[in-house]
Amino acid sequence: MNIVLLGPPGSGKGTQGQLLAERFDLAQLSTGDLFRQILQDPDHPLYDELQIVKQGKLVSDEVVNAVVEDAIKKLGNAKGIIFDGFPRTVAQAQALDKMLNSMNKRVDVVLDFNVAQDVLLQRLLGRRVCPDCKRVFHIKQRYVECPDCKVQLVTREDDNEEVIMKRFKEYNEKTAGVKEYYLDSDCAYINLTVDDADTTPEEVHQQIISELAKRGLAQ
Numbered sequence: 001m002n003i004v005l006l007g008p009p010g011s012g013k014g015t016q017g018q019l020l021a022e023r024f025d026l027a028q029l030s031t032g033d034l035f036r037q038i039l040q041d042p043d044h045p046l047y048d049e050l051q052i053v054k055q056g057k058l059v060s061d062e063v064v065n066a067v068v069e070d071a072i073k074k075l076g077n078a079k080g081i082i083f084d085g086f087p088r089t090v091a092q093a094q095a096l097d098k099m100l101n102s103m104n105k106r107v108d109v110v111l112d113f114n115v116a117q118d119v120l121l122q123r124l125l126g127r128r129v130c131p132d133c134k135r136v137f138h139i140k141q142r143y144v145e146c147p148d149c150k151v152q153l154v155t156r157e158d159d160n161e162e163v164i165m166k167r168f169k170e171y172n173e174k175t176a177g178v179k180e181y182y183l184d185s186d187c188a189y190i191n192l193t194v195d196d197a198d199t200t201p202e203e204v205h206q207q208i209i210s211e212l213a214k215r216g217l218a219q
């Protein structure tokens with residue numbers, strides 16, 4: 001099963017992706033994580049090109065598609081892949097279809113996370129991430145280090161208000177077409193609305209499982 005996670009920054013794609021990957025034994029491919037990894041290495045051929053990430057702007061389709069194609073190849077025989085943060089443009093969605101079709105696979109499910117902007121902003125401003133396992137925390141949980149990896153949690157460079165607002169704008173302008181693209185396709189399109197800031201990740205996960213079960217895709 002290949003799953004695309006759509007949703008603005010802070011909507012819970014990474015967290016839900018991890019929970020789904022564990023539950024269904026799927027690989028998780030986050031373009032944002034791949035780019036942040038490259039940005040740690042000044043010798044990487046894409047290092048200069050990816051500086052744009054720090055400004056909250058989208059990376060070019062050409063670069064994103066090449067990075068994803070390479071990552072899919074490296075995942076080899078994964079049972080399925082969860083795409084987190086990709087595709088973000090219609091050109092990327094078309095490229096993904098091509099990549100998967102060439103392996104006789106397709107996008108089976110799209111999960112579209114809808115979360116009110118004030119809730120997103122609060123989540124992003126308080127977000128702390130484990131640099132090793134990428135698990136996401138919030139300052140209100142009062143963790144200083146990741147309870148599993150025992151390394152200090154970090155704040156993402158693009159989680160500041162100015163860049164966050166640019167990322168929202170990029171999402172609203174560029175990713176709207178991706179929703180239309182998948183609504184017109186034959187994949188299972190699941191809309192999830194999270195209005196309440198106190199809804200826990202586990203509750204959202206259960207909501208996803210029940211939607212998948214209604215379509216015969218989970219038990």
Ligand code: AMP
Nearest residue numbers: 031032053056057058059064085086088
């Ligand atoms: P994310 O971790 O998904 O919030 O992504 C962090 C940043 O990486 C974004 O703000 C973009 O600059 C860049 N990025 C991630 N995925 C994509 C994509 N599919 N297309 C273009 N840029 C991307």
